[in-house]
Amino acid sequence: xxxxxxxxxxxxxxxxxxxxxxxxxxxxxxxxxxxxxxxxxxxxxxxxxxxxxxxxxxxxxxxxxxxxxxxxxxxxxxxxxxxxxxxxxxxxxxxxxxxxxxxxxxxxxxxxxxxxxxxxxxxxxxxxxxxxxxxxxxxxxxxxxxxxxxxxxxxxxxxxxxxxxxxxxx
DNA sequence: GACCACGTAGCA
DNA sequence: TGCTACGTGGTC
Ligand SMILES: [Zn+2]
Ligand SMILES: [Zn+2]
Numbered sequence: 001x002x003x004x005x006x007x008x009x010x011x012x013x014x015x016x017x018x019x020x021x022x023x024x025x026x027x028x029x030x031x032x033x034x035x036x037x038x039x040x041x042x043x044x045x046x047x048x049x050x051x052x053x054x055x056x057x058x059x060x061x062x063x064x065x066x067x068x069x070x071x072x073x074x075x076x077x078x079x080x081x082x083x084x085x086x087x088x089x090x091x092x093x094x095x096x097x098x099x100x101x102x103x104x105x106x107x108x109x110x111x112x113x114x115x116x117x118x119x120x121x122x123x124x125x126x127x128x129x130x131x132x133x134x135x136x137x138x139x140x141x142x143x144x145x146x147x148x149x150x151x152x153x154x155x156x157x158x159x160x161x162x163x164x165x166x167x168x169x170x
Numbered sequence: 171g172a173c174c175a176c177g178t179a180g181c182a
Numbered sequence: 183t184g185c186t187a188c189g190t191g192g193t194c
Contacts, residue, residue: 043179043188063173064187070175074187083188173194182185 046080050109053080081108 046053055078058065064073073079085105104111 045180045188067174068187071173072176072178072187073174171194174192176190179188180186182183
């Protein structure tokens with residue numbers, strides 16, 4: 001399938017994230033200032049304190065070392081434990097880049113914030129996974145989903161023409 | 171889930 | 183301006 005570039009969207013797709021992390025939304029759900037905030041591209045930096053971070057030498061044997069020319073990835077033995085934590089997408093009524101959309105994860109160097117990419121949505125859960133992807137609940141109108149579950153939701157809509165029964169725009 | 175390719179953020 | 187490597191989509 002053709003890869004998406006910044007700002008591109010697939011035909012017929014009304015929300016999602018492009019390769020550069022740009023999000024777009026159903027018309028009318030996000031105003032321009034909000035869209036600019038939600039569209040910002042962020043990169044985390046290695047913590048510098050975990051064991052992998054303190055390693056100085058590439059192993060030279062892992063797939064990332066062998067494929068460095070095209071893969072552009074750090075040696076697996078040097079990959080920061082904090083950066084290994086996965087980002088979350090948060091769906092809640094309205095716009096969700098608020099403080100209560102943030103999450104934390106325990107790592108070898110303590111509790112670290114996990115980035116919430118934020119998404120505008122309507123209250124409701126993933127109907128494809130029968131709400132099993134809900135990891136936690138923060139407040140009356142807030143749900144948190146693992147990112148992969150949201151990708152699955154989108155894939156379902158794109159490939160199988162799935163239509164949400166709850167009105168969710170995830 | 172591992173791997174690969176790619177664009178480019180972030181920094182020196 | 184060049185380098186490292188993060189984040190992500192796509193494939194296997
Ligand atoms: Zn390695
Ligand atoms: Zn680290």
